[in-house]
Amino acid sequence: MSPRVSVIIPTKDRRAMLERSVASVLRQSFRDLEVIVVDDGPEVEPADWVETLDPRIRHVRLEHSRGPSAARNVGIRGSTGAYIAFLDDDDEWYPDKLERQVRILDAAPSDVGVVYSGRELRTPQGLVRLKAASGQGDIYDRLFGLMRGIPVHVDSMLVRRESLLDAGLFDEDIPFAEIWELCVRLAKRWKFAAIPEPLIVQWRHPAGISRDSARVIAGRRRIFEKHRAEVERHPEFDSLLHLTLGVHELRRRNVAQARRDLARAIRVRPWNFKAVAYYLLSYDSAGVRETFVRAWRLVSPRRRWLRGSAPRDARSRSPGRSGLAP
Template sequence: MDTKVSVIIPTYNRPQKLEEALDTVNNQSYENIEIIVVNDGSDVSYSTVTALDNPNVRYFKHSENQGACAARNTGIKQASGKFLAFLDDDDKWRQSKVREGINELETSDKDTKVCYSGVIHKNGNGDVKSVKKAKNRGWITDEILLGNFVGTFSNVIIEKEAVLETGLLDEDFPAWQDWEWYIRLSLDHKYTYNKSNNTVHVEHEEERMSSDSTRTESALYKMIDKHTDTARKYGLSKKFQSRCYSTKARYGLTTGNYDKAIQFSLLSLVLDKSNMHGLKILAAALDDGLGYRAIRSVKSLFHYIR
């Protein structure tokens, strides 16, 4: 019999999306799945979600909204499976996602506790924006410090024992909770991946509009404060901080906040002038016609860091 996998689905005010997420899990080729739905204090009814009557579905509700990571932590605490998987209610999995991930973990060495796959990114209209292939395995701390290539929570399958050793998600982080957690997990556990692009991440307008708020700026400084010492052990403190700034700059670019994109990409380049991520974001922001004053700022910066 297949080893039990607990799939944790946080949801908030989106019963229709939850129905679709439950269909995604129920269509998996893997048999032994426990589904844990955590309603994060929704103020709309979920009575129409007929799949909640399924005996394989366990349903929990927060009395008030606490955030998606608090909901995931509730799910982790309630899970009875040997392995944990997470699915945001607006993401999708291909049918082989769980089976291929578990097979990869069960055939890897004892230190390997986390598996991810490639991700297909779509916009709200269902059009494919990009495909991000999985590329790193083993002890990956030095690589994950320089950017979250693993993807969202929907892309990982983790042995529960590793979560108990590493600790729960940090609910104090208003954003970047996945990247922060992946760094901590990488300190004690090896990662692996399967080559299939088994996760479909759907980006909606509300996601884009909220991504470049004070939340990401707060997360930036929390991340630097929490993990710079770790990065220093790998000789990567400045590169890590630079990548944090350029990641923040990317949110500015994708939401049309070009002032922020320029501000934080410049800061990233002061710390590490070889940061191509920051340089590309800066070039893209300037290409959108921010004018002579912005160009002068760039020239001054490169004169300073040369």
């Protein structure tokens, strides 16, 4: 008999982190599950040792690295559960995550294809920040309409198998923001349910994917090409997307392309002052740079959490309640 839930974990050469993430799955109060660990072309040590931890775990090894989206797709194709969940190998779940989400999908109308939760962000220094899940129902326009989208993280999702197959699997040609892109396709045909409070822990690392400009640029350009009509229908989102492209092109010293992206960001949303500032700074005049750096420091919000102090409202479940390692 097939398990109710299939859990897909892509991994590559991160044993300590994988041990922690798998442990959080095995601590789930919901027990009717299978775990598929997809090893994305290991170069140091295969993760086949995970099969010794629990008979519900299967290990699949890819001979060559194909990226996390391809690894997730391999896991999906090999899974049998009616519901599918995902967990990155460096993150964790609260022990009641699956139990609460299965209960919601079981009771939800058939047009609800996804349930997701808030998340707890942690840094290696122990700082904590909470992000609530706020959008539910028909969220398609909200994904484009809000400047930062809605905080749907892949670890927080539980998806009906039929919904995922209907929307299509992960786009393996998108190396960054592939979760957002999948949510767009899901939201076009299915409704979302939300559990506001965190049920996952997402670990933030200094050398995360968001700092890899080449991947960010490739992912954002692919998204623009694939969903151009919808992006252009939402100028605020269009402006943010091209601001991001411009900033990352500047980091790679592709100044001419950066100016084209920033100019578009300004053209579709003239009050995008951040895009204006970066556009002027791209000319690298000492006087211009000094003026706008000073101005930016005055108007830019303080990101104390990233600088080493948690915001006042940051709270976390105690280890006793969550069962997670500190």
